Amino acid sequence: MGVYVIRRVFGLIPMIFIITVIAFLMMHAAPGDAFSSILNPKIKNINELQEALRHAAGYDQPLIMQYVTWIKNFFTGDWGYSYVKHEPVLSMITPALVNTVILSLMAQIISIGLGIPIGILQSRFPYSKFDYTTSTILFIFFSIPSFIFGIILIYVFAINLGFFPAQGAVGFGPSAGSLGDHLYHAFLPAIALILLSFVAHTRYIRGAMLDVKSSDYTRTAYAKGLKESKVFTKHVFRNAMIPSITQWGYDIAAIVGGSIILEGLFQYQGMGLLTIDAVNNRDYPVIMATTIIYAVAILIGNLIADILYAVVDPRIRYK
Amino acid sequence: SAGQTGGTSGKDDGKPVDGGTLKMAFGAKEFNDTLIPGLANDAFNANLVRMLFDGLADQNGKLELVPRLADKWEVSSDKMSITVTLNEKAKWSDGEPVTSDDVLFTYNSLVSPDLLKIGGDGGSALNTLKGYKEISEGKETSFEKTKGFEKISDKQFKLNLSEKDAVSVTNILTQRLLPYHILKDKPIKDWQNLDFVQAPSVVSGPYKVKKVQKPTTVIMEANNNYYISKPHIKEIVIQGVNVDVAPGLFAKGQLDYMMKGFNVADVQNLKRIQNVDVIAKPGDLFEYIGMKLYKPPFKDQKVRQALMYALPRKLMLDSIYKGNGVLLNGPLPEIIGAHASEKDGINSYDYNEDKANQLLDEAGWKKSSDGKRIDPNTNKPADLKLTYTQDSKTSQAIAESIKKYFGNVGIQVTLNPQDSTTKNAKLQNDDPSIDMWIGAWGGGGDDPRGLWASDAALNWERWKDAENDKLIKDTYASDSAFNADDRKQSLIKWQLHTNEQVPLLFLWTYYDVAVKSKKLHIPQDDLIDIGSLYNPQDWWLSE
Amino acid sequence: MKAAIQEQKDFQTDYTVKLKKVRSPFRMALRRFMNNKAAVVSAIVLLLIFVMTLIAPLITHWDPTSQDLTSSDLPPSSEHLLGTNNTGQDYFARNIYGGRVDFMIAIVDMVIIMGIGIILGGLAGYYGGWVDAVIMRIVDIMLNFPSLLLIVILSAFFSTNSVWLLILIIAFTDWSGITRFVRGLFLNLREQEFVLAAKMSGCSVWRIIFKHFLPNAIGPLVVNATFLMAGLIGMEAALSLIGFGVPPNTPSWGNTLNSALDYFTLQFKPWAWVPPAGLIFITILCFNFIGDGLRDAFDPSFEK
Amino acid sequence: MEPLLEIENLKTYFFSKNSVTRAVDGVDIKVYPKQIVCIVGESGSGKSMTSLSIMGLVPKPKGKIVEGNITFNGSNLLKYTFKEMTEIRGNDISMIFQEPMTALNPVLKIGDQITEGYLRHNNTTKKEALNKAIEMLKFVGVPRASEIVNEYPHQLSGGLRQRVMIAMAMICQPKLLIADEPTTALDVTIQAQVLELMKKMRDDFGTSIMLVTHDLGVVAEISDYVVVMYAGQVVESTDADTLFQESLHPYTNGLMSAIPSITEDVETLYSIPGTVPDAANFPEGCRFADRCPIAQESCKKKMPELREIKPGHYVRCDII
């Protein structure tokens, strides 16, 4: 088990390395950089200023050198400096990351917390009216792109009913930035975000439950005279979780993607907004940092899923 | 002028009351930048810096210098030095007086190459101070050594200039000052990690930072030590807010004031919100169609004028911006005092398709059988590539109009939307794929050099014109430039020349739009442009 | 007794399957699909929307890109069924024509992505070993690269902006999931004895991939292709929403929706945003229902 | 002697949208105490469904027992609710399944799986149950029993798994053990061990065993009484010796002569022509008539009754 985890973690390193190289090369090959947008007519010799800034930032060095410097600094905890925002990247990332983590965690929790019980209920009474109705409703939800759902949420719950803020990651006033405030602001985007995975969760759970329910070992459990509830909790549920866990791992990527769009829609100051902004400004160090964090998040998500998988399923553990 | 709209109901009648919290928003999704002079690039923060730090002088609505930290200043008769006397009452929010040392420290820091390394702008506003070059190259560290700055007393000093430049006086005096006593021991290269830089606590302006909640919110409180007058409003909460949701926030009273970022076309819609005043008046930002003038199609002045006539600019402004702007025919927008109008002889290039056709015919651009005009330079049907930013809805609309109306006079246009950084980089590098572009400029004030001089980097159209350069020089380097009225005449002369030459297809200046709740009172005279927070100490909130 | 039953019957007579109409697996799937009401209705609706975009000029005489500044921002009328935008372009025409781009992206990208998936996934699944390892490594990298971020970076990289470029970028960032999926399917099939038999018969790699793997994976693949198209329609809109999608001068549902997204339009001009949002939603819903129907059709054990 | 289990006219059908599968179609079986009854028959003949019907575990919702009685120890099991059946299952009647690979829950430890039935039916502590489990494992010949309770199914070989299944089934010392093809997935040498074990169960605990198989070799090895099933029905049932000496039904005969012998050489094997009729579409008359070498016209019209030809020897054939 320990070896398994360590191996997985080591396996991530080359992956992250390659991802950074790709991101770095592509970004630098795009026309323009952070200084192309310094266009103040009051500043004389703006070309020279831009050149001086490029020199200061090291952008006039060969790409490989730049990459080497970047990666060296990165590992020493210096994630670079944003010339656009005049701030060390690390201190820009932190609050954005906190916001995004709150948002995604909330989405995940709602998604799993709703998806699993509904899936279980459905599998309890398969092909019943309840199953049919919920499946159809969920299916329709599933077909609403999250951003359209987001627009509708904003329209109904923020603009018209005013129950929730329409935008931002924190509110005004003294309670701004408190946990409650954070959760309050993350709620609508999180709801829009879960559509990506929520329905998938119910469907997976439902399918897995049905599969497991008709499996040989469930029959064995019944043959031992166990009560239905016991069979369910001990045998069916645990085995049915297994496919869901893998699904959960894949979710991370979807949630990351979804959060980029929804953060834009909700002006939620998280990693997505930061990234889009950084791309538009060609703020390289920020792009690199967010890329790495996204990649690591996805990798870690998969890793956790794998580990959970191994916890639940001894066949994996003892491989 | 066209449409002075909005609820700018003149002077406030009520008596100012003290206290209250102003909830203010910027229509910007940007995150916070730093909050000190010299390091704040984006509009969001530049505006906040205005609330936090004062300069020696400031410009009023007519672009006249008014005293702030300085009481008075005198330009010597040879125009090569300025003697400045500081305001006796001027002090920092911690009670320390503002002294000559603060000024010297600020100038030295702004020009220092160390500041450039963390993203400063090189302090180019000070480029006429003696020794600017040495200091910016790191050969010297103090203007005192280079004789650019001579301290006379704690409250008086003399600035020596290396060239005669009327505009640079304004530039130098309006620089906002840094507190020497706070920063003197802090090497510039470490500033990026200073709390003071992200959230300045000792300021010379009417408000000081109470708390910064990255990345969204800045909370400021009144600087009760402000040397001009004690601010009325106790606290200001400032946030970046999506313009799309701001109306809802106003409607629910969650927002008192928001500036910048509104869709100009939404003015009429904004007025539907209850209990708000919509302030909309021309700003200094103008839109234009740029042309790479060295490219053959644009070399002929007649062609440029024809293109100007070919566009129904009024119609475009009325539909795309719902009329929320004023047409522009020369390089200086209406808000600038020296703006030349039709009275001064400006040609307004009213939409006239026949005239456009006639001019094109004269220029030798024959129509072929299919109605397309042949570019005499290539003997092929003209096809102009128009670049514009893809994320702007209005640019898209303008581009389509251009395509349509140039098409009407036989000139084909190909649209090529790009993201703004790419567009800027390509324009700067004279990328051959661009013939024309939709652009916007602002912030140049009444100094033509940055955009119009033949050698200006931002002269992207690459307009090289000796006459123009001579006229521009008159606006800053002659003795008369130091006299406001004479200078205005020089500027008008220059504007007329530009108006005739049509180096750009001038479009319009659109309105700056701000929305404020009726309980916020802003003495109107103080508004230079709505985008700035001018004299916020005079603002007040009624219950 | 035993002697009595020694007499053998001829092999021929042991044949009991009655001669009925030949039922190929595909036909059977089709029949099951036709019995699924939701799927059939969705297919019809989708077809109608698709045809509508194809014959757009017959439905509306407005050109979706031609502007008329004198009639901008009009509310719906008999002239302009869904009103006009700020340059007087007809919303109805933009919605109808807009689908062309969406369908083009969905179809072309689906074909490219499925093509890559089948070829790479097929090779990985067929050969296993290091071929598989190399392909799956690349797939892993692509999967772990947040694809939206990649699209954003790539769009900035290519700076010029065209639908075809967008299609290529989407294909480039989106092929990995399908490839992994195909590989999984094929890896399973690889262990099946009929594939061994095909190898014994001397079939080439490609013959095995296309004649043996593919037809047996066709069910899940078609289902996935359908869901993929649904996703691509959503992707187009999402990308247009954050400004990295179809060039703004090309009408698409995402563009039309995006250009109508602000507070006042949301509140006061539903005709501007509800139709494109609705079209996106209905199209995706139809694709999903069809996909669901296909899944049931190809996998009869899923029978209700 | 009273039979421990008596199945009368059991009918278990599967209902789907447009067909009814008559998996078990009027089966009568008696199992006496301490008896080993073998049920043989071709694949799909309804052997497993008969066993599951006794356990009350016919797959829901499609499968249903539509008719018949299952009397166990004097009471009709079909009258019991699902909940009441949980008292019987695992306690009075246990069952072992064919596939030892899939019949154990992959994520639970062996010990846990064995003890849970014991804990359900006995009021003891976990520890005691575990000791009992280890004892049982030792009894069925599992080496390292006290270690294996802490292992997972995938760590065991097929033979061990099947023994675990047997230990699990026997831990409450049931009166009846139903074993559905318990050795089909095993190798001959292991099969021999398991069969030996079953006999030991019967001898040591007095358990009656109902063994489902399709292997006549196994039947010959172990059974006291044999029930031959074909197409959801019993076609012949008799004590084992009689069956191997003078089986009567043509299907039984065909089956016997189709098996190659390990001790003798046969030139050509007998083969029963044709295939089993579709359970959703049984012919009207004798279900074997189509393949029967001695069939007459009448066979195809009228379904023969299961007749008692000699005491304890039942045959479903009108010709004999």
Next chain:
Amino acid sequence: MSSLLEVKDLKKYFPISGGLLKRAVGQVKAVDGISFEVGIGETLGLVGESGCGKSTTGRMIARVMEPTGGNIKFDGIDISKLKGKKLKEIRSNLQMVFQDPYASLNPKMAIQSIIAEPLEVNGIAKGKELIHRVNELLETVGLRPEDRQKYPHEFSGGQRQRIGIARSLALNPKLIVADEVVSALDVSVQSQILNLMVELKKKRQLSYIFISHNLSVIRHISDRVGVMYLGNLVEIAGKKDFFNNALHPYSQALLSAAPEPTRNSGRERILLQGEVPSPANPPKGCPFHTRCPLAMKICSQEKPIMKEREPSHFVACHLYN
């Protein structure tokens, strides 16, 4: 009888990966050096318990699996390392029939295409000729040519197995590897297939390698019998010899354990103790010594080698030294 196939010291090791870098940390010695011959028109029966390497051996001979070591001489040519075109040529002489009648036919292909595929791929027949050949093959295995357009799911298990046989016959092979071809079938159908195979063998001078774990089936069809245990061939002998006088203790146990459908056959049962060891971790010395009732000291130290104890009766056991 001249030999058609000569297998010498054939080995197949599967790597077990594990550890930090997924390196190979061990090997499953699925087949660990076996040698035998098959003559023209001869059937070699291979028996042994699950996992002893029967299928692996069969697959290596059919060359759908690369051997790790050893030689396979077919018709005088060493085919163990052939690749590409040459391998394709040899394939037509060497075919395989599989265990699972459900998995061995592509469910998405009509019977006609399934049987025609080898002919098509090898460019042997086209068009009318192809159909003719398919019809012929179908008749050969006792199916009706009219059914060639049907799909596998429309046939019963026995019929499918016939189709599989027809396919393997398409290229007119000399040797067919039949891997558990009757294990999945009911007894009544099993006999049909066995009869068919015997008949074909006679008509076509076919050789079979017939893999099964069912001794009575092996007895019925084989001319010679090879017994495998844990990747090794432990005994190989003519059918009569083997069934009347098996020498290896394992063979004897196997024979005694096989259930016989007669009551009170009076056979003495040798009950083996314990389980088959894992081929990933085979015991030292004789692979059988852990379960052998007659094991001696030497058995756990030295691996016995195959020797001819009686004419054409080979056995690898220390008892006979």
